[in-house]
Amino acid sequence: MANSLLFNLLQIYLLFLSFSTCALGLAKFHEVDLRDLTSKNVCSPPKDMERFKSVKPTLKIVDRQGPCSTLHPAEKLSPEQILSIDQSRVDSIHRQISALSRKGKTSGPLSSSLITAQDGGSYGVGNYIVQVGIGTPSKTLTLVFDTGSDVTWTQCKPCQVYCHKQQEPIFDPSQSSTFMNVSCNSTPCNDVSVNSCWGSTCLYGVQYGDGSYTVGYYAEDTLTLTPDIIQKFRFGCGQNNNGSTLGEVAGLLGLGRTSESFVSQTSNKYQRIFEYCLPPISSSTGYLNFGSNSDISNKNRTPIKPGSHYYITMTGLSVAGKTLPISPTVFSDAGMIIDSGTVITRLPPDAYKALKSAFREHMTQYKMVQVPDNFLLDTCYDFTGVDNMTIPSVGVQFVNNVSLDLDHNGIMYTFSNSQLACLAFAGNRNATSLGIYGNVQQRTFNVVYDIPKGEIGFSPDAC
Template sequence: MANSLLISLLQIYLLFLSFSTCALGLAKFYVVDLHDLTSKNVCSPPKDMEKIKSVKPTLKIVDRQGPCSTLHPAEKLSPEQILSNDQSRVDSIHHRVSAIAGKGTTSGPLSPSQITAQSGFSYGLGNYIVHVGIGTPSKTLTLEFDTGSDVTWIQCKPCQTYCYKQQEPIFDPSQSSTFMNVSCNSTPCNDVSGNFCEGSSCLYGVKYGDQSYTVGYYAEDTLTLTPDMIQKFRFGCGQNNKGIGDFGEVAGLLGLGPSSESFVSQTSDKYQRVFAYCLPALSSSTGYLNFGSNSDISNTNHIPITKRPNSGPYYYITMTGLSVAGDTLPISSAVFSNAGTIIDSGTTITQLPPDAYQALRSAFMKHMTQYKMVPGSSTLDTCYDFTGVDNMTIPSVSIQFENNVSLDLVHQGILFGTSRSQLCLAFAGNSDPNDIGIFGNVQQRTFNVVYDIPKGEIGFSPDAC
């Protein structure tokens, strides 16, 4: 009887530890139930988010491949495909940032015959989707949201060249009483990517680094974010759209980058260029995306948005260090400052300068010697087989930023994978120390991440979804 009681108490203690960190000396570790690292087959109810219920509008965020998604592609992407697409996006971001900095070349405005030669960033089949309404009457569409993109676009009839299969009916401009084409040579037309003219109508063209592209009319219509209605919102009305996996059956993309044609800038009068999101811990959970000056919540640490000339569709931040199990790693801050860092909701895996990644990898491996290492992929090279393990102990990982802000990652932000037989350290090293670092979405999980553009800062508060 005493033994049974002791075992029960031990189980309760381990369950408690699976949701918290424990201190072993000065070191910090997570004792994790393996079930907390793998997604369920059913959609979990959202966390009670009293802190954001007053915020309007609030869009539900879901993982496009999880059970909460309304998308049902014929085949889901494997972890290898997700990582391959992610690496394509990373390579393209590196190329574009290098070009913006004057280390390469970029194309000018597009003509219709040049669209296949335009170089942008990789679409990459980003992880997270939201639902918005377009037109009058409003038609609900599923869009990927992306802080690393500026132009919002959807597929539109009559699809003069090619439209891929999407979940909802393709938007028909003729059925909306508020649809209008943007005029050629207008300021909005001159601002949009790849602009050119067809008669008096403005056309746009965006080609991503993975060879995905969208071309069509630049238009305006009513955008509905329940309960708000945004009049004369400008977006790309795609007539020729092609991408990896045909963009995973989404209807298009919601661009939350910093430029003048992005959603954030177009709605500045209403939402003051402030928005926030929380990415769920697992693909079987939900998060949120909301807009407005009341998007911030308590217990928030803020870091500056670094100002850069010609920054493109990116938000730059300053990473300063890393710690593992409570110990700060011996990495010079110059390793981070020389390359710089952006935060990106569309990149999955955080990319570090090579010296920083090697220091992180070595420190992490030192605390994981009790587990069997297995081969990884070209992207993730520090992987473990936890077959037969119910509760594992992993070191905590923290990322330091400017203003002495330290983010303690949740355990779902440390390991990446879909099976016990291969869970990997969810970081990667850039091949070139001068390549930009990227703070990816796995490490952002469960934080309320608030972008306050007028104040020039991004805030993080833990345990938000």
């Protein structure tokens, strides 16, 4: 009888232990068909078509190089080029943050002094694009959307110096009945980070960290986000625009935090609230919504800290459900922003070392690839001959007990026409360099920016 009781207690203990292990997530993995990580040649519709139809205004987000894009560049950027440009953007953001207190205004006529002024980080690779209408009658233009930039701009005729090639006809202000130049020395003109005057007309200039730039007239016109119409929206009317990474887009939609951004200019209409979902692969579509449309609960929200960018506070990382032994001060000493235009998440060096070490421990069954010393990603695998792979889950934690289990497309960065895939994180060079939560890790999450409440929220499996 005693032996039977002891045996039953032992069974209960082992059962409890197994449940505890599952609850702690100590054996969490993704079983992934390698084809699910690779873009297809045909565009897939939004995952939640009813949501896409019911929430207005909704802009469709697509990868500018994927089959869902209306742009058809002669040469697409390779994954290696994308990573190189991404590092330029990160370097530029780091420089801008460190030099923000020393940043000044420029004055004088349209000149090289305007072009050489730094403003708001790097244009980067411009992964994701949307379409809006500008002018009366409205002309459809394809713009990169970017939470790390403030000034919205498009190329304008007559392009007195240079215009890069773009898909749609270049916007002609003379054909719009509602176009007006912004006056020099006006409050809107002074709000532009880099400004100057040409007679009584306000000029703007933006140069990005990768060398791309736009310079021209600061103007206002009607902006159409079907079905909404926004009167007297201020934007840059580019007369001199150049850069190898601009591709065939018409310009940029700035969703940053300053007074000249789209978010601030439309605050009366959309209450400084917007949300987006970035698609899992380039042959899928996502969405960008404005206004209080989100149903994200408070438990999935983390505070936005004051600053020039969208600052959030990471507190931890996990691999296969196990929290990594990283001191929270590692993250707090560096700080972090969330950015739609940065591709790969950048972590403090100690945090990244812990992450890649734990990840590698669960990937020993696959062939690891030796990469060059200067390559951004250093935990890469050759999956030649592998149809289905098993990868450990990766979780990220933010203040307010927000814990996100990343989609498998947010863990691995794949290379086109090959079986090479790498862990989609990188370490900063210095412990105090700003961390950046990039767009790969944001894939498939509904990310809501609720500026009045000072919160950013996350909801998984949204697109």
